[in-house]
Amino acid sequence: MRLLAALCLAGVPALAGVLPEDRVDVLYHRYQGGGITVQGPSILVQKRIGDHFAVTANYYQDMISSASIDVLLSASPYKETRTQKSGGVEYLHGKTTYSAGLINSVEPDYKANTSYYSVSQDMFGDLTTVTLSYSRGWDQIYRDIKVNGVIVNDPTFHQRADHRVYGLSISQILTRNMIGTLNYQFSSDQGYLASPYRLIRYVDPNNPVGYSLAPQVYPNTRTMDALSTSLKYYLPYRAALTGKYRYFTDSWGIIAHTLQVDYLQPIWHHWTLDGNVRYYRQGAASFYSDLFPYANYSNYMARDRELAAFHSITLGFEASYAFSIPRASWIQKSSATLSFDRMMINYLDYRNALYSKFDPGVIKAGEEPLYTLDASIFQAYVSLWF
Amino acid sequence: MRNRIAMLPALLLVTLALVLPTWAGVAEVPAPGFTLQSSDGKPVSLAQFKGDVVMINFWASWCGPCRQEMPLLNDIYKQYEAMGFTLLGVNVEPHASAANAWLKKTPVSYPILYDPNSQVSQLYQVQAMPTTVIIDRKGIVRFVHSGYLPGDENQYMNSIRALIVQ
Amino acid sequence: MSTRTVRTVALLLAAALLALVSGCAPIEPWVKPYEREHLADPIMALDRNPVSSTYLDHVFETREGARGATGAVGGGCGCN
Numbered sequence: 001m002r003l004l005a006a007l008c009l010a011g012v013p014a015l016a017g018v019l020p021e022d023r024v025d026v027l028y029h030r031y032q033g034g035g036i037t038v039q040g041p042s043i044l045v046q047k048r049i050g051d052h053f054a055v056t057a058n059y060y061q062d063m064i065s066s067a068s069i070d071v072l073l074s075a076s077p078y079k080e081t082r083t084q085k086s087g088g089v090e091y092l093h094g095k096t097t098y099s100a101g102l103i104n105s106v107e108p109d110y111k112a113n114t115s116y117y118s119v120s121q122d123m124f125g126d127l128t129t130v131t132l133s134y135s136r137g138w139d140q141i142y143r144d145i146k147v148n149g150v151i152v153n154d155p156t157f158h159q160r161a162d163h164r165v166y167g168l169s170i171s172q173i174l175t176r177n178m179i180g181t182l183n184y185q186f187s188s189d190q191g192y193l194a195s196p197y198r199l200i201r202y203v204d205p206n207n208p209v210g211y212s213l214a215p216q217v218y219p220n221t222r223t224m225d226a227l228s229t230s231l232k233y234y235l236p237y238r239a240a241l242t243g244k245y246r247y248f249t250d251s252w253g254i255i256a257h258t259l260q261v262d263y264l265q266p267i268w269h270h271w272t273l274d275g276n277v278r279y280y281r282q283g284a285a286s287f288y289s290d291l292f293p294y295a296n297y298s299n300y301m302a303r304d305r306e307l308a309a310f311h312s313i314t315l316g317f318e319a320s321y322a323f324s325i326p327r328a329s330w331i332q333k334s335s336a337t338l339s340f341d342r343m344m345i346n347y348l349d350y351r352n353a354l355y356s357k358f359d360p361g362v363i364k365a366g367e368e369p370l371y372t373l374d375a376s377i378f379q380a381y382v383s384l385w386f
Numbered sequence: 387m388r389n390r391i392a393m394l395p396a397l398l399l400v401t402l403a404l405v406l407p408t409w410a411g412v413a414e415v416p417a418p419g420f421t422l423q424s425s426d427g428k429p430v431s432l433a434q435f436k437g438d439v440v441m442i443n444f445w446a447s448w449c450g451p452c453r454q455e456m457p458l459l460n461d462i463y464k465q466y467e468a469m470g471f472t473l474l475g476v477n478v479e480p481h482a483s484a485a486n487a488w489l490k491k492t493p494v495s496y497p498i499l500y501d502p503n504s505q506v507s508q509l510y511q512v513q514a515m516p517t518t519v520i521i522d523r524k525g526i527v528r529f530v531h532s533g534y535l536p537g538d539e540n541q542y543m544n545s546i547r548a549l550i551v552q
Numbered sequence: 553m554s555t556r557t558v559r560t561v562a563l564l565l566a567a568a569l570l571a572l573v574s575g576c577a578p579i580e581p582w583v584k585p586y587e588r589e590h591l592a593d594p595i596m597a598l599d600r601n602p603v604s605s606t607y608l609d610h611v612f613e614t615r616e617g618a619r620g621a622t623g624a625v626g627g628g629c630g631c632n
Contacts, residue, residue, distance in 0.1 A: 018450070018632060025603035031611060044603040051535050058603075120625055125513070125581025129626030168566060171598065171626025176587050179627045181598065184562040185620035225558040226621035232598065234590040248618035249555050256618035264595050272595070282617050307617055314612075339604060345615070377611055379604055448592040451631045478586035507586045515585045515631045533632035 033375025082107035137163035143196035159192030194218035202292040210365030253286030312345040422499040451534040592629035
């Protein structure tokens with residue numbers, strides 16, 4: 001089940017003026033929370049070819065096992081796998097880097113293809129790097145149904161969605177010890193942007209639980225603006241402190257703030273430790289409601305918690321160990337990393353409707369406790385530079 | 387609105403493509419004199435090498451292309467030394483420890499000088515890392531090269547060959 | 553801050569950039585190439601582990617309404 005396309009710009013960023021290092025990363029990821037477990041591998045390869053070209057490739061999988069609150073309310077637990085493959089090339093000419101690539105994501109009910117392009121230019125004595133990027137996505141959306149115990153695509157359901165993303169990034173070296181960045185991103189989505197599985201609920205006194213379910217109705221366009229800034233500072237005893245802030249607004253009425261602070265400390269020759277805190281706050285979409293007062297309340301209606309008002313705090317910790325492989329001199333550097341994040345979300349206008357579903361009459365619809373979600377995110381990866 | 391937004395990146399792209407690299411350097415001027423401590427512990431002056439073709443290579447241990455270039459510079463030094471050629475490796479780092487650690491792993495036979503206060507880097511208007519300057523037997527700067535890409539050593543050798551016979 | 557404000561800021565940014573780039577008096581770089589030791593340190597890289605940062609961005613994007621403007625490129629040793 002996918003609410004929105006996995007439109008991640010998996011394009012490996014270009015260091016304008018220098019091609020990326022040759023490296024291989026093999027990662028295992030695991031997300032667990034809210035009744036959902038998602039795990040899988042991610043393998044990333046970056047390789048220079050000659051002096052002017054570099055290629056990158058990524059293989060990524062999400063193996064999803066979902067018994068989430070949305071699933072339990074109106075569907076049944078499911079398992080599925082999403083596979084994403086991407087490949088890109090970079091070309092360096094003087095102080096300019098051009099890059100382009102493709103991302104292909106496939107799961108039983110969602111197929112997404114994305115192409116991305118970017119140009120990066122060093123200026124002002126290599127103190128400033130300006131990057132322009134554009135990406136275009138084409139999604140095909142299906143709906144899974146069970147026929148004779150087998151999950152197949154509903155032949156009557158086939159929708160499309162298009163995405164366009166424009167980006168402008170500036171990184172600026174401010175002092176010998178500090179670098180700042182400014183990023184602007186404009187996105188435009190068009191087509192079927194809803195979920196074929198999620199439902200809304202409206203007050204219905206005729207129903208013992210106090211509400212009835214109905215399909216959600218989404219607008220078929222969405223434009224988004226995101227503006228972010230970051231500052232990275234080198235501490236004299238060799239550590240790095242990073243602060244980031246992002247402001248997001250869109251045509252659905254969502255306003256979101258993201259604030260993140262990161263502290264990185266190399267220690268004891270081989271170890272690098274990283275601690276970070278991320279605060280996120282979002283206002284609800286204009287057509288979102290946990291419980292609509294009656295059926296067909298408005299043209300657009302959604303009860304997706306991704307569009308609700310909530311705030312979250314994520315605490316992260318990472319430990320990395322640099323080791324050498326004596327018999328392989330062609331490996332310049334290698335490291336093993338373990339990373340753990342704890343994400344805690346408090347919804348301000350999304351209620352746990354399972355309470356009234358399973359205890360009708362005891363807890364009234366609209367008075368269920370607000371939902372909270374705690375999730376653990378685990379990553380283990382090995383990186384080799386050669 | 388969408389078309390206007392789309393035009394902006396295109397406009398910026400065109401402008402960026404027109405940005406040509408600025409070029410400034412110390413070419414065709416008498417090479418500024420200096421005295422720096424060397425890895426032997428003794429002070430070394432540029433004036434000592436008047437009459438030789440001198441190549442100055444500004445480098446740092448944190449600079450990838452610099453590290454890549456140095457073994458090739460070592461070969462050039464060994465090839466032309468007997469013909470009145472000197473190579474001076476000027477290290478620009480404020481502290482010598484990282485540079486010395488790297489030199490231990492990858493030693494070179496040409497003199498290494500330390501410029502911790504960036505005095506000589508400023509004198510020679512170093513615009514990029516690495517920077518290679520070639521001075522003729524009369525002490526005039528004749529060749530300045532910023533950066534290093536594999537193959538650049540051929541440019542150095544062409545310049546040296548031309549100046550050695552003068 | 554409204555969408556219009558965000559877009560105006562972005563356009564102003566781009567315009568300022570264009571003005572600087574199209575040949576006003578050249579600005580002397582205030583951090584010289586030989587002073588970039590700390591900036592060249594791997595701990596100062598803007599994106600040290602792309603395989604991990606891409607994954608985390610994806611985790612947040614899937615659960616949140618906001619997306620984008622997560623990274624930039626630059627910094628580093630500025631060599632060549």
